[in-house]
Amino acid sequence: MPKPTDAPPVYTASNGCPVMNPHAAQRVGENGPLLLQDFHLIDLLAHFDRERIPERVVHAKGAGAYGTFEVTDDVSDLTSAAMFNGIGKKTRCLARFSTVGGEKGSADSARDPRGFAVKFYTEEGNYDWVFNNTPIFFLRDPAKFPVFIHTQKRNPQTNLKDATMFWDYLSQNQEAIHQVMHLFSDRGTPRSFRHMNGYSGHTYKFTKPDGSFRYVQIHLKTDQGSQTLSNEEAAALASSNPDHATEDLFASIQRGEFPSWTVYVQVMTPEQAEKFKHSIFDLTKVWPQKEYPLRRFGKLTLNENPQNYFAEIEQAAFSPSHLVPGVEPSADPVLQSRLFSYPDTHRHRLGVNYHQIPANCPLRAFNPVQRDGGMRVDGNHGAEPNYQSSFRPVTYANVKNHEGHEKWVGHATNFAFRIKYPDDYEQATALWKVLARYNGQDAFVHNVAVHLCAARKEVRERTYDMFAKVDKDLGARIAKSTEDEVVKGEAEEEKKKAQPRL
């Protein structure tokens, strides 16, 4: 940002040539056609024509800010990651929060999971947390992801959001039920990005150079208190201030009220994982905190707004595969697929050299084998050899990040999770009971009913059966409230038809 005392800059065309009148166009006489030689005008229009890049295929609407992660408690017994070692150690980071299904201009208050992504600029490279605000997800078989996302977006014919598609998918893929219980409680509409938690969801590994490792899940608990909106408050905000959460984050940081989260890790040994009731690679299940307690180790604080949204937030590229020594992915097939998908989409969305963009640029990186490509603007490693040359020795770090941890042996199979009934409903039932403690059951039934009523009859009926497997009474209550909404909707339609047209 220019300082107020700086002399005003001289306006130029993109080649630096000073321009006398920024609003003038070169033309023949006073009213004649324009001249192709008018570089300033053509330069301006051509650049404008190319201002848009593809929006994120999911999580398109979001907001972000910079901050720090501070180590508050020792976890050196679990991981050798440099950023987690040394109480009081601080690492700069960039966070981005988002909704999932809507387009870039959609409302922040939508009923949707929220993305919670953080990029840490560590001395060992960039390390990203690409988390959500729910500890579980809709699926555990990655091939379902594009299918699932299609049903939450727009109908290919009408280009409208479609309740039939939405519930048709969910009622046919009932491993989603636990996440649906989160989504349709008021937790599905957090009050703001500051008032929600973040969760790794997936199991990761914390590793040590001696080959030892622990399975871990990471939790970020909001220090602002977890707060939600009712369905009606969320709907009102969607029309009165669709950017309310974006505004809230920016304004609170501007006021000096820096949002923060206390960071915890849940830990499981490989032996405990063998005996755990569920697969630790099944993203639809949580680890009970009574058996695997939360262990505090850090504080994330956001204290600096970006200067330019497009440069720093829209162009930020987070990926679960951006890891550092001491942290590794687990064999969760959804996580494994994400390791590929994010850098792939970044190359499409931002270009092959997306890592050069300042928001994505690590503190230190040296890989002269990666050369050239579109928009290479960082010197392209100059005269460095583009191979491992004996004439230009390079040193290699003494890190053992891929050795000595798990051993896998097996035949190639066409694997899909096979889970026996009622395993998918148990944790959903537990959540239904938790909602009773917070007087959240009525809101849950209402939130489902006002959405499900727009779906076709056979889909509604299959969905009532699904909720009955969580709790018989819940199934009956949803059926009653939804059918009441259907009748109400039909009566309103009749009334509209009966009204004389102007």
Ligand code: HEM
């Ligand atoms: C964004 C794919 C599951 C969290 C994205 C993007 C893609 C994607 C392509 C857009 C990235 C970009 O343009 O920069 C997938 C696939 C999944 C999956 C293929 C499963 C197979 C998940 C899960 C979580 C998650 C389980 C959370 C635990 C996020 C977040 C973002 C995102 C937070 C936004 C990152 C940002 O702010 O730039 N995902 N995703 N995704 N995803 Fe996923």
